[in-house]
Amino acid sequence: MIHQAQTRPASAGPTPLPLFSRQNWCWEWTRSYTGDSTPIESSETLLFRGPLDTGALRDTLAEIATRHEALRLHLVADAGPGPSAAWPGQALRPGPGPLDTVRAAPQERAAEVTRVLSRPLDLTDRMTRTTLVRTGEEEHVLVAQFHHLIFDGTSHLLFRDLLAHGYRERVVPDHGTVEHCRAPESYTGLIGREHTPEARSAVRARAAALAGELRAYGTADPLPGDAGAVVPEAEFASVPLTLTAERTRWLLRRSRAERVTLHTVLLAALSHAVATEYERDRLVCSVYTHGRTSASARETLGLFSTVVPVPVDTEFRSLPAFVRDVHGRIQRATEYTDVPFSEVASRVVDRPHADGAYHRSALAHLELRLSGVTGWLPEEPNRTPPLPHGLTMTPQGLYPDHPVPVFAGPEQALACATTLFADLEMTDGALTGSLWYENRYHDAGRAARVGDVFMHFVARLSEDSIS
Missing domain, CATH: 3.30.559.30 (Nonribosomal peptide synthetase, condensation domain)
Incomplete structure (x- = not known):
């Protein structure tokens, strides 16, 4: 059972959320470049071949975003370009974002996907965006864009598993498998617990100890x-x-x-x-x-x-x-x-x-x-879980x-x-x-x-x- 403090959204009040300790390095890294440089994203592009139930896919994506708070985070103000931009704070959207749908000719699939990926995220709206590119009756590409501030490498495999499991549950509800039954950690709860006075004091002491060791090693x-x-x-x-x-x-x-x-x-x-x-x-x-x-x-x-x-x-x-x-x-x-x-x-x-x-x-x-x-x-490279009715899901290495x-x-x-x-x-x-x-x-x-x-x-x- 998840502790109650982990499930209560820390952004429910008017005070914006500070950085999670794991976000801190990425925020510093993001600010190390000019505002018009390549955005630091960690996107997932999946090719579906076969009979895709787009409604089931849309509902599955909505459920994932509802359960996983990081996908509903947004910056509360424009961070601005450059290294002097102050952290504007982040907050939690109450509901999941939409699944946009576009059409393209089969021969234009790669070009359309890279065009979608080239569109910058509006971080004051959401730090993620999902787009379904339809190139045929039984060919679709899901482009899920995530800013690195809310997504990492481990999340890719987990996202595919959650997507496949949720889709199967909707298309074949009695398939009998039980996966990912553990409640996810509350991302905002983790942030809140890290920023209590006691936690901050302990972190400062440990940071000072590590810094002293690094100085001795010539950092x-x-x-x-x-x-x-x-x-x-x-x-x-x-x-x-x-x-x-x-x-x-x-x-x-x-x-x-x-x-x-x-x-x-x-x-x-x-x-x-x-x-x-x-x-x-x-x-x-x-x-x-x-x-x-x-x-x-x-x-x-x-x-x-x-x-x-x-x-x-x-x-x-x-x-x-x-x-x-x-x-x-x-x-x-x-x-x-x-x-x-x-x-x-x-x-x-x-x-x-x-x-x-x-x-x-x-x-x-x-x-x-x-x-x-x-x-x-x-x-196993590009491991993907099975889907029903002959539908396949294959990661694509497409980048703008x-x-x-x-x-x-x-x-x-x-x-x-x-x-x-x-x-x-x-x-x-x-x-x-x-x-x-x-x-x-x-x-x-x-x-x-x-x-x-x-x-x-x-x-x-x-x-x-x-x-």
Whole structure:
């Protein structure tokens, strides 16, 4: 049973809602760019083939939005562009939004979907919008746009499950399955509990403790580069990081043997590579955590994921000891999931222009993102639940062409430029990806050497005996 405080909308009164701790980093990140830059959205595009009951779909979407409060949030005033925009507050709409419907010729499907996705959201109305593009009697595309402030990666799979289950319940009401019976966490209730005087006092103390540790690990001492060459329009180059399927299997096997995640192993490899090239014995890494710290939150749509800084000692006696130490540090760092990013950043580095924004990598020397695998188990790509009467639902990789985002100020541009970003994905049993670096700030030769050391470290881990 959900506690009563979790089910009472915190926005029922006239006072606008503050930021949820998990929204804080995304709000800072959003403000790091000019107002006309690419919107930070996390949209879902689903192709339906077969006999679609549009009424059942519309009712299902309405039920999802009714039960999941994040989908009914809106900003109470225009936030304005730029890093100095103050948080305007958010409030809860009493009812779900509409499902817009448009028609397009089959050959215009991709163009129409990208046109819909290109329309900016009016965040003062809602931070989500759903549109059904009909291209034939038995072909439809659902375009569900979500601003990242109210939606994260975990929400995508959950949204598909909720959509399929609710649709089946309406079209075949006696199909007999029971799914997602747990009541979702109240998003507004979570926000309200975080902002009690007692909770705020505890968070400030923990933020101060983490900030002190990060300072000791050189978070305010960035990787060296050409700071004078950085401009608002970022220009990134990359070094390929690709493992064969065989090498990936060995690495998964070693991860299981050490009882650590594949993410841990890759972060250890990247930390070692950066430390070797830049001669650092301490680094701060930026990692993503799902942020769902309760069972009911795992059934809740919303932005729960957050960026957590992880301090790492890069000197080690053996590979196994180093990997285990990194694993322990990640575990300890995720205990700070509920500490707002800006609470820590403001204690470590000066806030730009007193009220400016912090880029999400402002505290880190390096960042690692890994997708397609959970723990050491590969995920099923584009998994979709079954639908009745031969109807199929397939995720579509359609995205509009946006211009290169422009940083709102030199501080945000430099905070991003100094960080090295590794983005890896498990595809068909193999890890593929790249190490990305700002081309004007970082030397291409150094970045290439980081990639070489990374690959050598991974090879040693996958070949050597770890005991």
